[in-house]
Amino acid sequence: MNTTPSSSDFILQVEHLSMKFGGLVAIGDLSFQARRGEITALIGPNGAGKTTVFNCITGFYKPTEGMITLNKRDGSTYLLERLPNHEIPARANVARTFQNIRLFSGMTLLENLLVAQHNKLMKASGYTFLGLFGFPSYRQASAESIELARHWLEKADLVDRADDPAGDLPYGAQRRLEIARAMCTGPELLCLDEPAAGLNPRESAALNELLMDIKNSTSILLIEHDMSVVMQISDHVVVLEYGRKISDGSPQTVRTDPRVIAAYLGVDDEEVQEVLVEVGDEDVIEQLDTGPDSAHGPGNSASMMAGPVSDTFEHADEGERVTVSKGASKAAQVDARAASIARKPQPAAKPAAKSSTAKAAPKKPAAKETAAKPTAGKPGGRK
């Protein structure tokens, strides 16, 4: 574990994390840190492996390699990759939300928040036996838990609907409720998977406010596609593409990083066209079309639909390794472009496109394969 004094600044340290599904490398050798009391954003094009990182941190997947260290405020450290799934929220105090909202829709808002305090109440109820006979200690704990629930309902601006079923709420309110529910577990690190997806600008602004408020007590790790949210509230941004980190830094530095611009915000239209003409392959069109998708909503990503660890884990020891063709990674294109510019000083666009197509063309079958995989519903799908 980390004994260096500086490590306590970081609430979460991810080191050399790899996650393979069979031959598919969803995350390859990823290392980053999240500072305590900050909002760390994890961004990247669709299928970059962001949700897979979340699933590794919160124990839904067991990573193939690597170490995930959580440093709690009281100085204790937990190796999250070793904890069973349900103990990560219970002992390491890491809470999460889901990309496709997972509320207990038939239970009221209040009940949703009470379920989140399960472990605390379980102890207070003497593992059911004291509570069954109505011991006063349990009654008091129960009243306290309702107070905590009310606190978070007020923060999420949902207190008026506390006795309505969660399934009855509008979409934006469900998102806020899911965050409130995660907060009721008393987390030190809150992992939010696309909290702003499907929200209108006003709801999105309200969400920013809520997150800034939470930030005072809890560190946040955030996956987000909505750049306005990311740039406004995050203190630190990590950019993934094809399961690898391509940039890491403050929002400003990341925004100006050419690799990020190429990978995340897309390549110039003319360039894309040129590539298409030269390659003439529709699969490559899909490969390149990975810019931020305004129509993207929850449920588009297949990551959470992937089965439990056991479904996928048994394939993980197979030796084969499919890496994405270099032509597909736009960050790599930028690198190649930089190299070619160094070689012959010409207008940047043409040689860059050529060099990338030159690399892409011989590996066309590989590109096809990777494009086909997500559509086949492979876990941790990547495009």
Next chain:
Amino acid sequence: MAATVSPERDVVAPPIQRAFREGLYAGAIALGLFVLFIGLRTDQNISNELILVQRWLLLALVVIATAVGRFLYVGYAQPAMERAKAEKAKAPAVVAEPGFVRRNFNKIGIVVLLLYPIAMVLAFGFQGSLKWVDNFGIQILIYVMLAWGLNIVVGLAGLLDLGYVAFYAVGAYAYALLGTHFGLSFWILLPAAGCMAAFWGVMLGFPVLRLRGDYLAIVTLAFGEIIRLVIINWREVTNGSAGISGIPKVSFFGLMSFNVSDPNYIAKVLHIAQSGAYYKIFLYYLILALCFLTAFVTIRLRRLPVGRAWEALREDEIACRSLGINTTTTKLTAFATGAMFGGFAGSFFAARQGFVSPESFVFLESAIILAIVVLGGMGSLGGIAVAALVMIGGTEILRELGFLKVVFGPDFTPELYRMLLFGMAMVIVMLWKPRGFVGSREPTAFLKERRAVSGSFTKEGHG
């Protein structure tokens, strides 16, 4: 107003014509259909020859009944229903204030249950009340208890269990074997049987933890069959298909006995006339108390974290895990608690019958218990109690169809139609109330006011 009246008159006139026409058509179709079914019947005469019996009168009656029925339905019933619907739509949506009966349903139910045997004794005398207290009262209450036990597993935790009768069997055999071999009292063996069943509930729970939905249902179904087959084939212990007889009766906490030969026989202690009805009435109150215990525990558990975790598990298992709930132990406690109540009911059943055999624990029993839970509305105790009353009381009351012999002639055996009528009734109920009698869910905690959660939001669980 006039504008709405005049078209109505226009509309009313044609339906009579149309009804007349449709009545004729229906009669014609009935004639075509039934001329060979009813009009002609093949039979054997004394010399074993095949002869045709002609029943033109019966045919005519059936055809006329069909035609008249169709005529009345199209001409009067249909317009009346439409008018009622239109009026209902026109009337402002008034939230009906629940009536006195509905508001105090539980209290009334408890009072009725407590007074039931007394009322029966007063109405029919000790001997006459036997049938009503035993066949109806005790029988229904056993199923109420079983269904409430299964409700914990299926209704709350959302784990579909098709082999619940196995725990019933474990409880019954636990009491039967320990009671006959070691002469232990019912009051010791009742908790023992519950523990035994809970143990087997955990035993079943472990292998099926990873299964969901259909797969879980199949494994639990197999478990129920395994227990039954073990009971049939393990002759040295269970006496196989012949069953165990001479199971000791329950005593009144050892103070009074219900065996006529015992010195502390109840009639001798209290100096009253001998009657078999005392035991039945005692058993009635015993099973009633066990039912109340089940209901009390269920209601309490729902308000405890473990009960909320069961319901959360039914709603979304992945979200449960993300909140730090140990789904393994939560599922196991649901299986164990449900099984425990099955075991209690089983030991009571053995004590009441005085005889157990594997015949009593076939799959049909599991299916009936599950049907009661589904029919009553998963998770709702009141609805399930009503469903048990309808299902078990209904099948019992259908035995009393003797009056139909007057209608259909003396060779009519109404018992044969019992299950048919019963099945039809179930189909109708499921069409009319697809989420059971009580489709809504009562929240376990509230901030301002307790509002029932509509059944359309709750999930049935994935197994």
